[in-house]
Amino acid sequence: MIITEEIKISDNGFVFNSRTGDSFNLNPFGLNIIKLIAEKKEFEQIKEKVLDEYDISDLTFEKDFYEFCALLKHHQIILQDNPLEFK
Amino acid sequence: MQKMKITIAVTGLNNTDNPGPGVPVIRSLKESSAFEPIIIGLVYENLEPGIYMEDLCDKIFQIPYPSTGSEELLERIEDIHQREKIDVLIPNFDAELFSFMKNEKRLLEKGIHTFLPTLKQFQERDKDRLPDYGKKYGIKVPGSINMGSMNQISEIKEKFDYPVMVKGKFYDAYLAYNPEQVKQAFNKISSKWGLPVIAQEFIKGTEVNVVALGDGQGNTIAAVPMRKQYITDKGKAWGGITLSDEKMLNLTRQLIRKTKWKGGMELEMIKTMQNEYYLIEINPRIPAWVYLAVGAGQNIPEALVKLALEQEVAPMEDYESGKMFVRYSYDMIVDLEKFEKISMNREI
Structure with missing residues (x-):
């Protein structure tokens, strides 16, 4: 997964797509995740970090992460050639 | 560098809820690093807000509607020119463009420079000819x-x-x-x-626009894409944001190259969910949101004046994406004398 170069992410969670003109507000958890994606962390690394920090199950994380990534893809924030790449 | 003193006449001072481009064009010219402009405001109505804005125009003249006849309009412009010596005229209404394009030579002989599309360029982009236009220049249209x-x-x-x-x-x-x-x-x-x-x-998607300037030789001198963020019930942008959309810029450059477009223009497009672009309209003049382009780094009115004066202008490639404009309405308190002057004398 690659965050497209047109995406600007501010420290307070404001995301701006300069290609489409769309902007989004992320909550701190979403901001955490998108930063990890931006740092090109692998799915397993992100999962490990999140499970360390938050009291959630594997399954809940995977489900929420999948939904979040689908949303990022829908809004052209990430490029994802292989739809199963984050699995 | 010393700025060049120059007299520029501008129409379209109707900054209403359907704003003309005159006021933003003047603001842009006043920020020029090359010119020190004397601004002649040309108005059709005595309540165009630009008349009453402080420090906007040096002089204001009322001119007759083009519908009353090109000759009357031209004679009035020539009369103003005799007194004020207009160097460059920037018309900003679609309805008046025809008269000025047709009389480009006559104006130039008097010393009034313009930089307008040719009649052919103007007519072939008419809305009722759009399908042929799309076919001819290889661009998707509805x-x-x-x-x-x-x-x-x-x-x-x-x-x-x-x-x-x-x-x-x-x-x-x-x-x-x-x-x-x-x-x-x-x-x-x-x-x-x-x-x-x-x-x-009806093409479903997001409306995106480009303000651009062609030099008449096929070169794109300036181009800034924008997405309307807030649209009035008249379909006008009340807020917008610059985009970094290479595909839109390429489309614009291609179109200007193929048509050899001369002058300012606004391309109105719809971007579909499949990232396809449909051209829905071409406005053959600078749009009212041009000041956003200036704010983002491309002073298009200044470049247009340079082209009108046959000065060299290098293409502007850079601009800042994510720059926004937000319009507002503002009540000016105006003394009756100003209204009286423009109503009675047709000038201020």
């Missing part, structure tokens, strides 16, 4: 039917799915979901703007 009478409304469902856009040749557009709504729009538009009324395929 399908359309030019309706000369209401009998043709039945043709719509054979060609497109509802809803459709119903548009006037010059102005006005309504979204119609069924033949009955097309009829209503047809009556409204034809009574105001004449025939044909255009039924245009």
Whole structure:
């Protein structure tokens, strides 16, 4: 997964797509995740970090992460050639 | 560098809820690093807000509507020129462009420079010719039917799915979901703007626009894409943001190269979910949101004046994406004397 170069992410969670003109507000958890994606962390690394920090199950994380990534893809924030790449 | 003193006449000071580009064009010129402009405001109505804005125009003259005849309009411009010595004239209304384009040489002989599209460029991008335009220049456009009478409304469902856009040749557009709504729009538009009324395929997507400047040789001197963020009920942008969309810029550059477009222009496009771009309209002049382009780094009115004066202008490639404009309305308190002067003397 690659965050497209047109995406600007501010420290307070404001995301701006300069290609489409769309902007989004992320909550701190979403901001955490998108930063990890931006740092090109692998799915397993992100999962490990999140499970360390938050009291959630594997399954809940995977489900929420999948939904979040689908949303990022829908809004052209990430490029994802292989739809199963984050699995 | 010393700035060049220059007198520039500008129309379109109607900063209403359907704003003309005059006021933003003047603001841009006043920020020019090359010119120290004396601004002559040309107005049609005595309540155009630009008349009453402090420090905007050095002089203001009322001019007759082009509909009263080109000759009358030209004579008035020449009369003003005798007194003020206009170096460059920037017309900002679609309706007046024809008169000025047709009399470009006559104006130049008097020393008034313009930088306008050719008549051919102006006419071939007419809304009722858009499908041919798309074919000729290899750009996607929505399908359309030019309706000369209401009998043709039945043709719509054979060609497109509802809803459709119903548009006037010059102005006005309504979204119609069924033949009955097309009829209503047809009556409204034809009574105001004449025939044909255009039924245009409705393309679902985001409206995006580009303000651009062509040098008449096929080169794009400036181009800034924008997405409307806040749209009034007249379809006008009340807020917008610059985009970094290379595909839109390439489309613009290609079109300017193929058409050898001369002057300012606004491309109105729809971007679909599949990232396809459909050209829905070309406005043959600088749009009212041009000051956003200046804020983002491209002073298009300044470049247009340079081109009009046959000065060298290097293409501007860079601008800042994510720059926004937000319009506002503002009540000015005006003394009666100013209104009296423009009403009685036709000048201030």
